[in-house]
Amino acid sequence: MIDLSAFPRVALGSWPTPLDDAPRLATALGSPPVLIKRDDVNGLGAGGNKLRKLEFLLGQAIEQGADTIITFGALQTNHGRQTAAACAKLGLRCELVLTAKVPMKGDAYERSGNIVLDHMFGANVHICADAEETAQAYERVNHDKAVTLPVGGSNGLGTLGYVAAAVELVGQLNDRGIDNACIVVPLGSGATAAGIALGTELLGWSGTVHAPSVSHSKADAEQELHTLAGDAAALLNVPAPKLAHVTITDDTIGPGYGVPTEDMWSVLKLFGETEGVVLDPVYTGKAAVAFRRLAPTLDVPVVFLHTGGLPGFYGYAPEAVAQF
Template sequence: MDLSAFPRVALGSWPTPLDDAPGLTAALGGPPVLLKRDDVNGLGAGGNKLRKLEFLLGQALAQGADTIITFGALQTNHGRQTAAACAKLGLRCELVLTAKVPMTGDAYERSGNIVLDHLFGANVHICADADETAAVYEEVNHPGAVTLPVGGSNGLGTLGYVAAAVELVGQLTDRGIGEATIVVPDGSGATAAGIALGTELLGWPGRVHAASVSHTAADARQALEVLCADAAALLGVPAPELAHVTVTDDTVGDGYGVPTPQMWDVLELFARTEGVLLDPVYTGKAAVKFREIAASGDVPVVFLHTGGLPGFYGYAAEAVARFGPA
């Protein structure tokens, strides 16, 4: 897979580590588990969006953009990483955010990712609903602006995780691991889609499990298939069959961004066995599915850690109630 034809900017530190997790393996009592650490890739407190932004912002700069506009919830990781990347590249950043998660309080509304958005110099617009979002977008859009989708998830952004699939399969091969299961959080979709497409194009014999954190399994699967097809078209190859991909939604709970007891349990498990921190929105909920798969599997299981730690502080009140001093 030759990705050199696509404009790209350097934002992350690659390859990210693929770490053994012996404490977690012992606690789960199943096959070996490994952690792909896309949470420790540098810029803007790290996270999976940097791989997408390398391609998305590469194209934007090639088009002569001076401004980037994108969208998300108040605690969007994509918004925070976009703001950081724009600061590095000298681009104006307009974040049009919608208060769509049923969380309130100073921690959620004024800390975590949103304070970092301001620190990185973004212009942050908080909207009450879709109508206000559309109106604000019309105000900030201009001929020098490039608009990125929620989560950076389109065909071009998906290529960031096609590249990641090549990286990860290479790391597994170097360890002598052929077949394995990769568990990946699935929100806006391009991370899971890139891993799914990349592993299929490589002819890798393992499986990919996309754990939805926001949509029904049917909707998430449909979005993944569309993203894979769009990215495949950019690469000039047929749309993938994706027979090795499973999508589930049984760890979403009451909705996107709404904590569950199982999510807090698995945050504690990762912290106390490996010293690894997850976030309540993406990795925490996906790790609930990872725990289930790893405990009952018969091949090594890889958890793709997509980052999101700043968002943890948006849930400080809930975290203190669960883990803080008496």
């Protein structure tokens, strides 16, 4: 039993999110049954995985008396967009300190997608060219009643959001009579994958977790995963997890974080034309390249955890138009 009741929490998402069968995708892959965990359709702020983390992060911030939330990310950060939406709902001031660290240019990337929603949700958006400008912007907006959230909402507390998700997902699988499966989850800032990894281990679940990194090397991603899972375990007052059921790869990143690849575009087309599901170019698209390769090799059902990111797709509109 995993008890999260001791942690302050605000209601932001619509839980449980659906666990959908994807039979046409499975047929196209020649794989065992495929299911898609739809964390992209959980309501607030156009949905996405960050809402589960923000329930715990903002719950603590409100308990601490915060009136302002500050966080960071790239221009098309999903975390920033969902933080802005959550702050709007909760009546908190939101300061987004964004850095132009992805080598993408043009109006679509710089002004559309997530960033236009940041403004629509009432966030104050500070666009910085480098680390020095980021530090200066942060100093300008930080004050006594401000709480700062890490990139992606990824710390031990944020990880608890996906420990809760692991309980939800394993319960849904059990309801279907599935006691062994492989969960494929994108690994970016790390807390989503770490929470799924920790939660499934604490539940004694017999399946496996595969986490394709979308940004960091395999070695760095493994270290991040273990650190976040360990920090969350400490909050729960349980031993640090072994995570022996978890594998990580880094070979679908391509030229870098947020940079499209041909394989990514082709797997977006595959999900779209078989199931009508839209992936994003940064997280789910890169992870789905690894999923497409892995699924046909398995002899158990495979679950793709869809972490959202649809608004970010429009930041890549010119590239998408050229592809499709």
